[in-house]
Amino acid sequence: MSLSASSANAPACLLGLALSLGACGKIKENKPSETVQTRAEAKRHKAACASSTAYDRMKRVIFDQAREQSNHRTNLDTLEAFSFIRMEKPVVEGWDPALDVTRCKSRIILDVPPGSEQALGGDRRLAADIAYTAQGAADASGLVYALTGAAPIVNKLAAFSLSDATYRPLPAVDTEVSKAQPPGPDTLPTEIADRTSASQIEGSGADDDLGEKDAARAPHSSVAKTSEGPASASRPDTIAGSSGEATVRTFYNALGTGSGDVASAQVIPQKRSSRAYSADAISRFYGRLRDPLRLTSISPLQSGAYRVTYRYAAPGLRCNGSAIVRLSGGTRPLIRSIDATNGC
Numbered sequence: 205m206s207l208s209a210s211s212a213n214a215p216a217c218l219l220g221l222a223l224s225l226g227a228c229g230k231i232k233e234n235k236p237s238e239t240v241q242t243r244a245e246a247k248r249h250k251a252a253c254a255s256s257t258a259y260d261r262m263k264r265v266i267f268d269q270a271r272e273q274s275n276h277r278t279n280l281d282t283l284e285a286f287s288f289i290r291m292e293k294p295v296v297e298g299w300d301p302a303l304d305v306t307r308c309k310s311r312i313i314l315d316v317p318p319g320s321e322q323a324l325g326g327d328r329r330l331a332a333d334i335a336y337t338a339q340g341a342a343d344a345s346g347l348v349y350a351l352t353g354a355a356p357i358v359n360k361l362a363a364f365s366l367s368d369a370t371y372r373p374l375p376a377v378d379t380e381v382s383k384a385q386p387p388g389p390d391t392l393p394t395e396i397a398d399r400t401s402a403s404q405i406e407g408s409g410a411d412d413d414l415g416e417k418d419a420a421r422a423p424h425s426s427v428a429k430t431s432e433g434p435a436s437a438s439r440p441d442t443i444a445g446s447s448g449e450a451t452v453r454t455f456y457n458a459l460g461t462g463s464g465d466v467a468s469a470q471v472i473p474q475k476r477s478s479r480a481y482s483a484d485a486i487s488r489f490y491g492r493l494r495d496p497l498r499l500t501s502i503s504p505l506q507s508g509a510y511r512v513t514y515r516y517a518a519p520g521l522r523c524n525g526s527a528i529v530r531l532s533g534g535t536r537p538l539i540r541s542i543d544a545t546n547g548c
Contacts, residue, residue, distance in 0.1 A: 252338035253308035254294035263289040270361035282368040285519040286317040306338045319371035330357045373489035374480040377544040448537040456499040462491025472538045523548035
């Protein structure tokens with residue numbers, strides 16, 4: 205009787221098992237969406253611990269802490285602008301869902317510009333093992349970071365006392381050319397040079413006015429005015445055919461993107477290791493500008509030279525610049541010198 209009852213109950217058991225398996229199947233159907241959400245959360249936490257935005261914000265925290273202890277804040281501003289930060293093996297350690305705080309740890313490395321090491325114990329690279337948290341700002345402006353363990357870096361930065369002229373990367377110009385080299389046939393006419401100097405005034409728009417006046421005076425000249433668009437879009441019929449002009453354009457376009465290797469390759473080999481024209485120096489200066497360089501005009505002069513105008517903003521400097529670019533001879537012209545006619 206017991207066996208018969210057990211046999212009678214078998215279909216019910218099988219039905220219950222089927223329902224149970226069906227229920228399990230239904231749960232499995234929901235898992236993909238849960239997995240997507242889980243992956244999205246993991247990606248968010250990873251970005252909070254390891255992303256270019258995270259590194260820049262942590263660099264700001266470190267320099268802010270150093271400025272609080274320093275009497276040389278302006279120099280630290282310049283040092284911050286031309287230093288690079290990176291992380292080794294950043295790890296997400298946890299997450300507090302109640303406060304939405306992501307906890308991380310990593311080894312932080314700060315690479316400082318050449319010349320600054322003499323005030324940092326000879327170190328071009330400052331490093332520390334840190335723990336840090338990331339939490340959304342109350343004003344929805346992004347993540348706010350809090351660091352522990354960065355004191356070895358902060359203390360060295362707080363003691364930094366060099367003048368920024370010692371370590372600040374130079375713009376890619378020959379700063380002594382205008383003093384050492386007398387005016388030649390490939391320099392600007394006096395009246396144009398005089399009016400060009402006015403473009404140093406911030407926000408004056410003098411370089412725009414100059415281009416319009418030049419165009420009005422000589423409407424059939426090869427002056428390429430580009431104030432309304434990228435330099436590469438300006439009058440290809442008058443500039444695209446010149447290999448020398450192509451070199452100049454490639455150089456300034458590379459400055460605009462901070463591509464030091466490309467820009468330095470347009471310069472004669474003898475100058476590629478100099479402080480102003482090395483790939484590293486160009487990347488450090490032009491790659492960290494608040495407003496990237498923009499080539500606004502280019503026009504040929506005599507003796508294989510070109511006059512260019514451009515604009516950019518660096519820490520503590522806004523430049524509406526003008527320069528004479530002189531090229532070497534040969535099948536592939538290279539830049540021999542750049543004389544900034546207004547100092548930037």
